[in-house]
Amino acid sequence: MLRQFIIFMALLTGAAASHVANDANATEPPLSEATEACLECHSGATPNIVANWRKSRMAQTTPALAMQKDSLVRRISAEKVPEELLNVTVGCAECHTLNPDKHPGTYEHGEYQVHTVVSSADCSTCHPVEKQQYNKNLMAHAYGNLVKNPLNMDFANQVNGSLKYEAGRLVHALPSPETESDSCLHCHGTNMKALGDLEIENEDYGSVVVKKLSGWPNTGVGRINPDGSMGACTACHPRHIFDIETARKPSTCSQCHKGPDVPVYKIYQVSKHGSIYDARGKGWDFGKVPWIVGQDFEAPTCATCHVSLLTDPEGNVRVQRSHQMVNRIWKRIFGLPYAAPMPNSPDTSIIVNKDGLNMPTAWDGTPAEKYLIGAEEQGTRKAEMRQVCTSCHGSQWADSQLRRLDDVIKVTNQITLASTDILLKSWQSGLAKGPGKKDSPFNEDIERMWVKSWLFYSNSIRLSTAMMGADYGVFDNGRFWLTHILYKMAEKVRTESRQK
């Protein structure tokens, strides 16, 4: 602790001193005239938006200054930034009046052509590499991967729709647009369209006319922006600080990755990684670029393993930053009945398996190989992840752990097959209706039990092994429940067959 105190004092004094020097020599990074105009009203109208932005890095530098940094510490990936943006801070107007012609949602506001929704295409003006990489993730395609896949959409509709009870039967109605925006599409992203004008009355500022937007508000990872670009950067770098610190903290990922269908945050919390983060993380430096293993942090967060540029204390790069998170993921272990290799293309709606469905595996688990990455690409990605593991663990540790993941995939896939066999028998023997009778496969008790067996339990077991949070995979949402629900399904079929 003494040692840490003195280092802290040194840093503090150094930092303060150098900042004083800066202040003496340098002028504050200049605001554009347009941004100054925005601030005039919005400091009072939406004070937190302005106050947050003032704390952001974007308010404290200019693209020109940011581009001068060495490649490892640089936070801007553009080689060239439009002249007019170079020497002012990235303020309100720089983003909200960028590319007005490309935004169907542009409206006149004050003297400016403004759009409400800043798109990932706007952000890529300064961060093109991140945008390009991000587009190669399933997450960027999360809207289409749900909406363009009839089976997925049927599931979403059965889950989110409304129900009436008439003549002893439940009658289903499709979900309202509000419900859709506030259920699956909250995370997957809405399809945002600029509609007509919208007049807003404000006591202090009078009447303002803006553009009405469908699917707004939304910060889903696969949001279709009004300009057609995919993804909301604010899903992980929230407005209006847009910081790397927040994106590196596991609570950010937990917004979409905490439920029983994809409980990675809950598993992280019962893992040794999560325990150390919880106990000691408050002393770590989440803002440093590059992120130095053991110095800036002592145990990984989600970002460490999946995204960040990591170096050792001597400055040697262990892994490169990549917003193409799939670079370190070789198997798809959640969201689907069977685990399978990752798809070739992030647009999974193009997959057709041997049963004719847009799923990477058939009812019996056979992978639709031509749409999935091969052994070599899987090896490359696994090696990249192993490079992260061995920053903190010996080789035998890492390899044994990875072998456990191979095993758990095999075992859970086999149990999914058993579960599916029970479902198929239930359909064949007429105990449930299913697609053979032109009914949804998601609206009867046994069908939902089948969904739980893989969507909740098998997935959780796999994830708990992948992330070393084993406790979650037994009693919390795993093996106890998986085997129980199979016993229940089998008994149900047996009993009902007898009664028939």
Place this chain on the structure above:
Amino acid sequence: MLRQFIIFMALLTGAAASHVANDANATEPPLSEATEACLECHSGATPNIVANWRKSRMAQTTPALAMQKDSLVRRISAEKVPEELLNVTVGCAECHTLNPDKHPGTYEHGEYQVHTVVSSADCSTCHPVEKQQYNKNLMAHAYGNLVKNPLNMDFANQVNGSLKYEAGRLVHALPSPETESDSCLHCHGTNMKALGDLEIENEDYGSVVVKKLSGWPNTGVGRINPDGSMGACTACHPRHIFDIETARKPSTCSQCHKGPDVPVYKIYQVSKHGSIYDARGKGWDFGKVPWIVGQDFEAPTCATCHVSLLTDPEGNVRVQRSHQMVNRIWKRIFGLPYAAPMPNSPDTSIIVNKDGLNMPTAWDGTPAEKYLIGAEEQGTRKAEMRQVCTSCHGSQWADSQLRRLDDVIKVTNQITLASTDILLKSWQSGLAKGPGKKDSPFNEDIERMWVKSWLFYSNSIRLSTAMMGADYGVFDNGRFWLTHILYKMAEKVRTESRQK
């Protein structure tokens, strides 16, 4: 970060300097003689109580000094405080010997007339506005709203009672007083009564005689104190620091608002608000009064939206502090089968609906309108909450979000109607007993499924929309489970009807 460091250093130096100055000029706020007597033994007997109190604001000022502050920063709401309390710190004796005649639990201790349980009436000596406002909340009436409503009490008894299995039937027994104190009444509050004397043997201090108390310990929000007053201020401002910081943190609310019946904390955690709080909250100032949007905090906690006085950085008030939390709540969206407007009176045991039950809606969802607030009052409260929203969000954002809440109330109410129709059919056809056969509506499988459909699932869906934590309302405790349990209920009725 550099900027933050220098501000931090400046604050640090400034703060330290001004404090030194204070120390030089001012004397420590004086303790009363009585409090000094308390401390003599209790520093050793219950060291943490004393140590915590020493850290409290009450130990560091006097009512007279506290009353000199300007209205916005003032933490004491009394216009007049009894002479003898004015110029000493608010110490042990000031609270525990206050109004001895009003406390049936008063006993002689040392040379003083002491009562163990400090009541909300005691606190209102200095904080009368807060007490008066708080009394208008359902929470203040949480004990009576449970105990005086026969339907609620039947539910509590069925949930908390004991069971034996005799001759193929479960035999129910009422819960013990200990179980009652430690289940529903833990949060709702116990009915505390002073009983006879209680002798306590202590190795170091010898025998001490105090008053025995029923329902103790308890810090429930609707606790009936021995002096008849309602509420335990320590529910949110825990002993013996009583700080505003703790009350403003979401973990405080989570003590009673985390379970599947009212999972607001879990929803907060998967909302963008909660994610930002988790990632950045450690740097916020939770002790500042007034609480400055964007400067003291960057995203809301429970208190921000429901209680706190908020100003913008220029000092303009956005919303006034109110311990009458219902001021910003227009619909009651949890704890009941159907969402409905808030009640006129916080005592909900007086409501009688068209079915003759003390519930704000009938079996078919019809609201008992005469007991509920009208459209105008709903509008006023909604506008007050919207004023909080627009501190950080544009008007269209806020309005669309509020519209989603309207929609989700409509949809979940409709599904509750379907669930209730299945239950009623089950009773009508004799598949379950229910109230028509003088049986409890809460002690059969289908009845509990019905309870889950609204108490857990519909409520969670509504809350997840209200708080923008959509993920929770789908797979965690929401739409997936709601539709599944309705399919299950309908199948059960169909199968059992066939077998009959």
Place this chain on the structure above:
Amino acid sequence: MLRQFIIFMALLTGAAASHVANDANATEPPLSEATEACLECHSGATPNIVANWRKSRMAQTTPALAMQKDSLVRRISAEKVPEELLNVTVGCAECHTLNPDKHPGTYEHGEYQVHTVVSSADCSTCHPVEKQQYNKNLMAHAYGNLVKNPLNMDFANQVNGSLKYEAGRLVHALPSPETESDSCLHCHGTNMKALGDLEIENEDYGSVVVKKLSGWPNTGVGRINPDGSMGACTACHPRHIFDIETARKPSTCSQCHKGPDVPVYKIYQVSKHGSIYDARGKGWDFGKVPWIVGQDFEAPTCATCHVSLLTDPEGNVRVQRSHQMVNRIWKRIFGLPYAAPMPNSPDTSIIVNKDGLNMPTAWDGTPAEKYLIGAEEQGTRKAEMRQVCTSCHGSQWADSQLRRLDDVIKVTNQITLASTDILLKSWQSGLAKGPGKKDSPFNEDIERMWVKSWLFYSNSIRLSTAMMGADYGVFDNGRFWLTHILYKMAEKVRTESRQK
């Protein structure tokens, strides 16, 4: 806050100053030659291991210096430490080359005889008291208590095994070793054995030959180390900082104590204790020895009540440190159908009840008294815990709370009896197979419902009372679910009996 600032500044300046003084006078604690050799490669090969160790107390002192401290502040319990370890930091080589002959996993690495897995026996070189105490806990015996008890192992196998669906029946297969390591044994500990040689290829360092280990990685509390010793100290003091701070934080315990079978962390979170920890804990000193009530912390964590040495601000000892956590636990309230007194011996596989099973209670709840602690020992342990309670609470508070625990044990044991009676009737009437028909008692729907009734619900109710997190024991995982599942079980037996 001002007061805290100035204290903080004083501490900061003092600490810095004294450290500078230290640095001027003292030399850095010396590394052994062997450790220097380790660091040469491993700083680059596994940077986080090295960086973490550098932050540890072990890297900043020597056993000789640590032994000079006064008894209350001492962190090393050995009276005598081997000569060659006395005057160097406890570095890589000091642990990983200790007692090479006792480690079947020793291999030649560089010029040294190295073993990968540092055992609790290795740690006891400097910490013998902790090791000796720890061995008397059930946790130290967690491997054998599971594996040597046929009933427990049958349960584990039914939960973790694989399933196929053949001819209308589920066919069970035993879990793979990987699954075993990654389910129950993750927390209970694996049985680690040194196997043959393992060659590891490394791009930067060439080929390295180490010893292959079964059950690796693992940090379970009852791990059987290759040298035969029990327990992984790293379960609570994680590598390579091994700090007391982490062990004192509740997230550490939550790694194994969070699921529905033993949800102590979740209960803590909704208790007042957990709420205060969450709201204010970031300002507490988790590293101080002894741990001063009210000064270093304001509300208890797991360690406070179960392990730590506590003093009051005057330095009077309230309770002694003990790694024999059972010293403050008198009843066993989770993991078993019925709550019962703690066992005499931490090896519970030796217990035989009146039904001939290795369980502390019979099917009807009768305790196997001869294997369980008597009333006097229970009283001693309860008094030790009460001594912790009264640091912060009055005697009546503590005693009433302890009485609630007595009551909840009685009530939940009675409901377990009802649940068991339903199960037995189910077996007797042939509705389920059970042990009478040589079948497992854990592989049918009603059997799993019975398991849930006690393993999840009764246990959670008891724990929620014990830890004053009542909310969890009602709707989250408690009374609502317990009574519901009993209604369901009773209905199932009634319906199926009728149909037979």
